[in-house]
Amino acid sequence: MDTIKGSDYLGDQDAIEEFVRLVPEQIYTTDHWGCPWSRNPDGTISQRDFGALSFPRATFAADKTGFHVMQTLFSRAMKYNIHFYNEYFATKLILNGGQLNSVTTIDLRTGNFVVFQGKALIFAMGGAGRLYQFATYAHSVTGDGDGIAYRAGIPLKDMEFIQFHPTGLVPSGILITEAARAEGGYLLNSKKERFMGTYAPHKFETASRDVVSRAIMWEIEAGRGVKGEYGDMEYVYLDMRHIADKLDERLPMITEIAKKFNGIDAHTELVPVHPATHYTMGGIDSNVKTTTTVPGVFVAGENACVSIHGANRLGSNSTNECLALGNVAGIAAAEWAVSHSVPDLDVAQVNDEEKRIWEDMLKRDGGENIAKIREDLRINMDKNVGVFRTADPLRNSLKNIAALKERYEKITIQDKASTFNLELEWAFEVGFMLDLAEIITAGALQRTESRGAHYRRDFPDRDDANFMKHTIATYSKDGPVLTYRPVVVTKWQPTVRSY
Structure with missing residues (x-):
């Protein structure tokens, strides 16, 4: 259950x-x-x-x-x-x-x-x-x-x-495991107030991840985020000082990460965290x-x-x-x-793919930088398809992705090496990333409800009458085709979900 x-x-x-x-x-x-x-x-x-x-x-x-x-x-x-x-x-x-x-x-x-x-x-x-x-x-x-x-x-x-995990270490994003809160760690805002009781009065810091991540973002939006020390990103604190006697035995990796990457002693200091994908x-x-x-x-x-x-x-x-x-x-x-045999190789398709790699991808010379396209895509997803979602930013995301796809067709792969050509590898990765970003955004735009990690400010309630169904995305050359399939319910009917 x-x-x-x-x-x-x-x-x-x-x-x-x-x-x-x-x-x-x-x-x-x-x-x-x-x-x-x-x-x-x-x-x-x-x-x-x-x-x-x-x-x-x-x-x-x-x-x-x-x-x-x-x-x-x-x-x-x-x-x-x-x-x-x-x-x-x-x-x-x-x-x-x-x-x-x-x-x-x-x-x-x-x-x-x-x-x-x-x-x-x-x-x-x-x-x-x-x-x-x-x-x-x-x-x-x-x-x-x-x-x-x-x-x-x-x-x-x-x-x-x-899913956005509540406690990504700022500024690196390295995971601070949920075990830190399970063992008794607190989340504190800029006023050093423990705030999760407002959002999850029974489970506090051990509510579901979507609930805790939204709570952190709401605290930051309300002006109770911590500013300044790590660039523009605001954050909250993970406080483990009161469980210092447990850290070395139960959470040794956490203390090592905090010390190695932030110079923080989790036994005596607060750890900066922010929701991370x-x-x-x-x-x-x-x-x-x-x-x-x-x-x-x-x-x-x-x-x-x-x-x-x-x-x-x-x-x-x-x-x-x-x-x-x-x-x-x-x-x-x-x-x-x-009970099956290896099929005869489809030589024609194999040859086409080999040609696509060496004659198309590697020889593109349109001047666009693949790393910059990747960076712009990630910025777009963080900004428009994050913890909180609304129709207009989602539409902007789709427009941005379409523009990035046009730029992708004009990339230049400067590295012509045959071995460990990471720029060529990145080019393939970004192609897949653009497809998936489009699917994620389109699905989020069409799902006009809030459910789990998908939270629509403009549709803040769960809509079981219309969205107890899975989004199915199928490829077409013009973009993803979205259809739906009912959720399988055997014994447990949906009820109010609170922690």
Whole structure:
């Protein structure tokens, strides 16, 4: 029920029920593989409170859960001698007659054009958070998987729902984990007042992320933001001084980050934070079986929109989804591969893509700078498609994106090197980013309600009569075609969502 309520009732309840059934098995599996889950005194795996939970259910490994899970999975893969093709950049998914054919890539180390074929494909390329300027994401997380699938004709779902994590470290955007608030950290405004009781009188700092992020922005708009020390960005404080005795054991990474990047001792000083783009609730349209509209193509992780998270993801559910549905996708792809063969290569499409890379992209010489286009896109998204949204800024965003697309056709790639040509890589990334920004903005404009992370100032209420439905975006040369699909409701009817 926490996940359903957290999704603001946009999550498909059949998928959520299956998800919560699958998660415990994968927690125990990774435990057996050596993941150092934090423990209770009796030796059982510990669970901590997180935002919008009615019961402490978030498993964790100190405050480096993602790191430890990743290391565990990588070590397991190495045990079985699984080969990794590192430093390959995917450019296109080739379908033939609606069937999986191949994936084209550039080997960045050699500059060679490399085609991969297989019986099955799993998209697991992460989200699209670097469409925004102030973000917790790695700089490489630009939505390439969503963009590649979209251009191949695979629909995307619910892309307008972008999560803004309440506590991005100012000015870098580095994540200050929700665990800091779960362990008792307070949010303070410029008057050193704890303000979350005004917005979430029961859960305070551990309300859902969308609620806390809006509260911070409202405090800043009301003139109670902190100004000056970190450029133009106003912020609030995260106060952990009263839990200083917990920091070294429970939150060691937080204290290290605050010290390393801001010179702040979190034991004795306040930490500057501001909402930062953190998660893409939308993604490739899928279901709890991880299948897509293309047979043999599966999807997992943030690249997928299984409709578990709906309009707002709960903390810890991303790692849980990667484990539970990553396992489902792996099994489904393996079973598919057993009963299918590698198709004949579509040589014509492969040749066209190779020509597009070397004869079109690399030789463009219109004078536009790809890094400047990317910067302008991110500024546009922060300004017009952020925590708060309104019709006119959304329309302006669409106009800006159209203008950026025109500029994109006139880029100059100055680096002509064949190896590690990052400028060429950026050119592909920005192309995908422009497509996704258009989908996000168009979906946000058409959804004339507020739900979860999508908050319309001009339509501040949730509209269950008209918008208990998913936004489906399908590619066309003239821009995304938006259609809708009803949310699956099994047991729990929408009610007022408060914390």
